[in-house]
Amino acid sequence: MDLHISLEGRGDRTDRIYRQLRDAILDGRLRPGERVPPSRELARSLSVARNTVAAAYDRLVGDGFLEGRAGAGTFVAYSGEPQAPSRRAPAGPLLPARRWAALADEPPPTPPARYDLRVGHPDPALFPLATWRRLLSRSLRATADYADPSGLPGLRGAIARHVGLSRSVRAGGEDVLVTAGAQQAIDLVGRVLIEPGTVAAVEEPGYRPVRRLFGSHGARVVGVPVDADGIVVDAIPPSARLVYVTPSHQHPLGTAMSLARRSALLAWAQEHRAAIVEDDYDSEFRFSDRPLEPLQSLDRAGRVIYVGSFSKTLLPSLRLGFLVAPEALRPALRAARRLADWHGEPAAQAALAAFIDEGLLQRHLRSVARVYAARHELVVRAARGPLAPWFSLVPSSAGLHVALRCTAPLDVPLDVPGLVRGLRAAGVAVEPLTHFYAEPPRVPDPGLAIGYGAIATADLPEALDRLADQADRADQAGSVD
Incomplete structure (x- = not known):
């Protein structure tokens, strides 16, 4: 048999002989039962040492592509279907499941601006890096083995005590599952509760990554309007089996869900046998008013899954979050975490447990809350002063952002997209409220x-002065048009 093998160029000759013979077998040029040249003969034709060819043959025998027959020679053993030889037309690229077609178009992150007013970004300069480095170094020496998918018991207990005291969440350590941020917590809930076609209700406007995440699990995601009291319960589809809400600080409007609306939502969930995902993402920072009870502490029917994160309180790159789930869901959630990535990073979990137990988290929260309160006040003053001709402040007393609604008459609306572009050119990054809608709202917002x-x-x-200046320019441009 004349068998062409090229050894031109550099590289391991044994590996090149192996790969070219394997490819010839896979695409059908060498058929099952066909005899290959003896190693001595092929080595002579290639001008290489016999051991080079023999080593390639040994690999092919070990991988099941060739077999040696005593006294007869070496033959092709692989009997699978030929795989698209290069001389044939290609079969086409591999494609993802159809639901991912609309989820793979996420634009790349924009570079940071000189003045960053984007939502969901805590200040990394406030993070106690030296303290964290000390705790993490200590933890690295004590955590060298695989860990529990639910998280280190010490951290689970510390989180339960922390949220019990600070947010009135009813939980013990056994109720807590530690996750890689709130996003993974919500993903685990989706894995456990969503089947193809399950109706999942989300706030509109709301946190768009959750809409996309539920859709990736095959859910039919439905947006439900939000008013001053929170999600409009009467507008939730009766078929919904999962409702995602941000009751303590609605994302992005910033309002708190009223107690009456919380009670109505809990009653609706019990009547329709639905689950509620309560995302309490940044309510640690409250600047006035007493915080309302979380849905989880009001729930008596086991319908609420409470989700929290340390990315907003500590550092965005510190991927640590948690969920508090009803007992019936815990085994499935634990299994989902184990199947997703086995467990979290034990050293970081141990460091966070010490950070909480030694009182360092509460000290840190008190310190940064004063900083954020001062910034919140600056924005409120600007909204009621220099920005008042164009915007009104949506009442909000917690979190790391506020919403401003345009007050310009609808017949001469402020060009918000143009304003955002102008601000970016002026070094200010800010997001329009329309970005938080899945579809353009029926009533302009x-x-x-x-x-x-x-x-x-x-x-x-x-940054606020530049916002006022650009708003004035956009207003004048609109009036001229």
């Missing part, structure tokens, strides 16, 4: 979400 977590307090007045 022009406005901005103003985040003050990532910007230094000293820089905030200048």
